[in-house]
Amino acid sequence: MTAYKLLADPLQQFKNGLDRNGMPLPPSRQFVLGTDSLGRDIFSRAIHGTRVSLTVGLAAMCTATLIGVTIGTVAGFFGGKTDTLLMRGTEVMMSIPSLLLAIAFAGLMDGKLVHFHPAGLPWHFLDLKLQQGITSIFLVIGLLSWTGIVRVVRAEVMGLKEREFVQAARVLGAKNGRIIFRHILPNILPTIIILAMMSTAGTILLEVGLAYLGIGARPLPSPSWGSMIAEGQPYFISAPHIVVVPGVAIVLTVLAFNLLSQGLQEIFDPLRKDRSA
């Protein structure tokens, strides 16, 4: 993929990208995967699109994993009322359709200042500036995709908490923070990595959906797979390759993450390799 990125810039060929009637060209020797409605080389655009999708997908995955692991660990470790409260909060998030919420969230960002504080109080540190761009998109996606991680992490932590080595550490006088960071988290690290890879597949698909609807990363001319599909739609019947190529790129990337998580699962946990499938 790195090699492709290096190749992308010299490959951009804008001239001669349209036929005599101004229609997109099908794949040929000059344009390996054809050109789009403005005569741009689809191959290089698809490669450029990798940047946006992977950046947003991975950043959103990190956000989601951070939130998910934190909430899951706290809920599983402390149990009781903390657990109930956090899990109900998670349930609220789970019950809301994440795509709708993402569309609503992302569609509404245009540099607007939101005041979360009560009108009478001057708590301006609560103000939030919403802007369309890569940062907001990955935050929105990340903030909506952590619920799946919480459940698994919580279950694992609850299981580990009762194990002898944790009990031993506690008897030796270790504080909660030390137990969590030195004894529990390292033991669930494989699970966390697998969950992170799995959620990356989801975050990339969500980014594609948002970009397709025109509420993805800006500025627009920079290609993203979702927006390429959206732009190619009016030409679908005469030039289906405009839509097919970015779609194949998406499938291959998401498939790679799914296979990675399945492979890791078999390595870390050979007995239960069927768990997620």
Add this chain to the structure above:
Amino acid sequence: MLKRLCIRLVWSLLVLIGAAGLSFLIARAVPGDPARVIAGAKADAETIALIRTELHLNDPLWKQFGRYLWQLGHGDLGKSYVTNQPVTEAILTRFPATAALSLTALVIWMALAIPVGVLTARYQGTYFDRIVLVIATIGISLPALWVARLLQYELAYKAGLFPVAGLQSFRHLLLPALTLVVLVGGYYARLIHTNMVEVLRMSFIRTAEAKGVSGSRLLFVHALRNALIPVVTILGIDLAGLLGGVVFTENVFALPGIGTLALQSVFNLDAPIIMGTVIFSAFLVVSANLVVDLLYNFIDPRIRG
């Protein structure tokens, strides 16, 4: 039992209020003045001020939310800013299309996933099993909007097997349903496979085998009944999620469903409809959770204890 039910109900209600609060906050983040959206671009300041007072937009946020919850309790979700149609009515007129699509898809994918899941569990490790695994993995990696477009082009436009878009008859539902089947069918086949493999290892299966129960009866009656229990949970929540709006599939095939409604309202900045669809679909998921939880008591006597 009754006490447990009551606690569950109260929690579900709290979850719903939380969802309402979240959607309220989002709707308030809508750029632009709702009054201006209603009045149109050419309205004068007086009209806008009038609409603002009428909608209580000058009140503090918590007061507005309180009023919203109060109306919600009476089944009133407000009126659309754009068409002035009551939100409840808008959602209910769109619901049948989404429900028909989701149920058609559900029937097809379960009809495929159950036999495939059972047989891959029986013949684990064979080429058949591996091919299904590959197909399922590809299935969960496909972007919905793209699959919908491709199927529409290949099967409806080129081959002419299905109508291209719109909703006039049951035939119009088949291709959108097929799209959903492609997306989730493989996942369910694997889910059933995984549970079947676990059940087949259990001792009661060996007992039944020793008693001389025939092969297919053993698989499809003794084992499948137990393997389906965990699947039901996921199925309930997934179905509720589908009913809450299959945004891309509906969008591509121009079906007048909840997903299309939600999408339109976001682009129109129609906050009451956005909130309405979010709360409606949260309501479906919460009720599905509740029903599945109660069903468990009947299906699986081990939990009752």
